[in-house]
Amino acid sequence: MPFGVVAGLLLLGAGLVYEALRGGWSRDLEEVRDAPPVNWRAFTLLLAGLAANLLLIVPLGFSLAATAQFVLVAAAFGSRRFFRDAAIALALTLAVWFGFVELLGVNIGAGVLEGLVLWALGREPPA
Amino acid sequence: MTDPFAGLALGFGNALTLVNLGWALLGCLLGTAVGVLPGIGPALTVALLLPITFKVGATGAFILFCGVWYGAMYGGSTTSILLNTPGESGSIITALEGAKMARNGRAGPALATAAIGSFIAGTVGTLGVSFVGPIVVDLALQLGPAEYFSLMVLCFVTVSAVLGGSALRGLTSLFFGLLLGLVGIDLQTGQPRLTFGIPELLDGVNVVLVAVALFAVGETLYLAWRHVEGPQEVRPVGRVTMSRADLRRSVGPWFRGSFLGFPFGVLPAGGTEMPTMLSYYAERRLAGPEARAEFGATGAIEGVAGPEAANNAAAAGILVPMLTLGLPTSATAAIMLSAFQSYGISPGPLLFEQQAELVWTLIASLYVANVMLVALNLPLVGLWARILRIPRPLLYAGILVFATIGTYGISNSVTDLVLLYGLGLVAMAMRRFDFPTAPVVIGMILGPMAEQAMRQALTISQGDWTTFLTRPVSAAILALAVLALAGPRLYAAFARRRP
Incomplete structure (x- = not known):
């Protein structure tokens, strides 16, 4: 079970990195786009x-x-x-x-x- | 004991005692308050109330928790309408039309249709729990550990991959939860797992701690990070009445929303976002030309009545898989499940037989809570709106104080506090990058149960992994899970090929 979970996390991590390298998803989020500057x-x-x-x-x-x-x-x-x-x-x-x-x-x-x-x-x- | 009428008779006999009525009232008051307050929701509240399981009997505690659960649904709509900040995910849609109505001086009718719609939907949903519950129990009694494991896999997939913006991010949240669930001594072999030699971690990571970190610390950190100086505007409530025309326009959406929401709650598809959205689109399509023009402009009352009813009916429906199968499909349900565990009661099909009195008293209390809530909310909504006047600095500071004592009280250990604030930072990052938080809690609580079911199934099949695929029911459920995961993608790919 622990190994299964770790394998899953590695796989998902790879997927996320791939998405991030393609430009990420932040600009699709209304909340982030219109967010006030960081305080x-x-x-x-x-x-x-x-x-x-x-x-x-x-x-x-x-x-x-x-x-x-x-x-x-x-x-x-x-x-x-x-x-x-x-x-x-x-x-x-x-x-x-x-x-x-x-x-x-x-x-x-x-x-x-x-x-x-x-x-x-x-x-x-x-x- | 699966006859609903006999069960309800027994339940009402217990629920109408003075003590249990008191618990229901306390739960309703607390629930409405936390529903109204932005930044805290029912999951956090139930988590912070978990210590009462040491002092109070199971029946009283669960009546209280369910009162909070129902009450938060009522209160959430008030904030959505008056502040345009939805208190929880199910009332995002309510905020769309409700806030527009409030801006045009029609806050009163919006609040009234939300409260009455919630009452109708809550009643329909509770009737559903009473009559569908026993049927699900009869079916569930035929399931073995292999089927249970498959059901949990389906539940994992739907709560993380089907809901929300991205399957990848939802699944990542889920696996983070599964990872947290693994920490501690493995019950079957006695081996410590992922404890890194820290003795405090041998008992595992506490559910309360994780819930508080995700829903209180992470949220407050995020709000501070994005804080804009200056006060927030609360729209005046006005008179909470509806004209005859408002009433005529609301009745249809109330019932359509109720019957749409309940099945969504029952299915392990979980969540209240999907039915509220569907109800919104349905009402917009069904509205007459006059009302259609109000949608998105001055605010249409149908767009408040329908989604609000769907929200409450789905919230009631979520109790069906929790009570009959022991499967939580929302963060609050997951925390209630851990309350069952702390009483040594395992929810599932046997609950209706072994704890018939508890279950039926709980269901009867849901009817009671629903009546209490509509009585508390219709005339007193102005009073609740006054809670919104609490200055933000004091509100958030207070939330963090409660979060800290709720966690420190578990074991008096600073290690837990470090973990709490650390996970809070993680939760803040998740919020920033749009990772859903509910799958973390569900994965953490359901993960160990799934592991146990898997091991039992493998013990029965003598280590043969194909048991999950050769038993027809189990295979069908797994196929559904694969379909839920891959279906939307295949469909999108297919649609792209044929423009």
Whole structure:
């Protein structure tokens, strides 16, 4: 089975290369033809948001990492009100975290912020 | 237990309990919301809701999922009409005429005909599921593993090669999905495959992760890449009513669309694009001279009523192969199938016998959900349209937060997040170069099942590969698959030779 799939992929790849060499198909696509120019600023900010989450989620926990991600992504899509975004992000990520942990019983390790909130509520963080 | 009337009696008894009505209502609300919001669809929503399978019983969970599935069909039309950005593939056609009607101040009738058409088509489709389902089960019980394998091959070919712009790109997506499905320990021999020594990959690549990467991360990346600064215009809803003339012009398209859409959903030809397109062309041809002039100009109500009905009927039809054969022909159905697997239930012909109560409760809930949705959508459409006012930056940032927690929650592993964002980049490239994404999910879920069926068939035939061709039903299905793949090309070549 793996060999079959790989053979199929090689065959299809060859087909795609052949099509691409004949001039590709992008110009047939309405969406690509009329597309606005690539927005590298937005794209880079969004990638930075994803990277921030990857780097921060282990040391800081989900809520803070996701807040950083939220603010960066919102900025990528043109938001200028960073403090409002951060406030919304904190409320949202904490709500989502509690929703998953309490209602669905999915264990998502408590980070700095979640630990603080749990401590304020007088509860033990889940193991 | 294949008598539909007894089944429905049992099903309605269960579906009308307070708890199950609650699940249906929750599903309908969520489904309409995600249908309305551009950028997220039912596949992503069901994928993110999969963790509830740990807490909630199978019946409640599937009522919820089906509510989302039906609700997204209703909500999708609202966005197509008011924003001219179709929420999912089935409502692209609705956007053609619907957005034109909205631009000419006729958003109200367009929304009304879409909602009522969806209700009629949903009812026709659900009746179809109740009465065609048991017949398909009786046929399916006679199929052996060889036939099953051939059916899956047919399904692969139709979802990837027949639909969409190019067979080559569709098949490439499918094989990418098959490749992802191979990762992990092989169940029959215990050998790890394609794990590259990374222990997190031994359990395979999670379906939720792939769905979220394709439908949320890839989509958001693509939108950022193509982002144009500035707000987007939402057309006012107006009064959601129809004049007598609107009604007279809509009735025919509603029923034609319904009866056109359902068979397309049932056949493993899959998808809602083809029936909506066919319905659109049929209505344009059938329209009187006055209405014909409105097509493509001010927006014809027939062009909303017909395709919208076809879309919903096909969506209902897709449940038939999923419940009776265990064959998903859309991304959402594929993810629902993986929910069945996480309950240890294997969908297929035996489902109607072993889980009769679950199946019939689910089908009865579809009727309930349909009534709920038309009640939620007709008077409240203005409220739903208000969701569209959520600022885009916050909406997309929120989607990525949900995508991240949905994936991180599976195993608390950063490896999964790296995989999520990596696959998101792949999905963005696929979007740019017009590769369809649904075949990836279908290939990933159906691939391992096809492999198992193939091995069972080969075990029965003692390793004789000709078993797929010597058993008549299996050979016929494979021939169909070859025909579906090669037919259109042969026809084109033939047509070119004889101008």
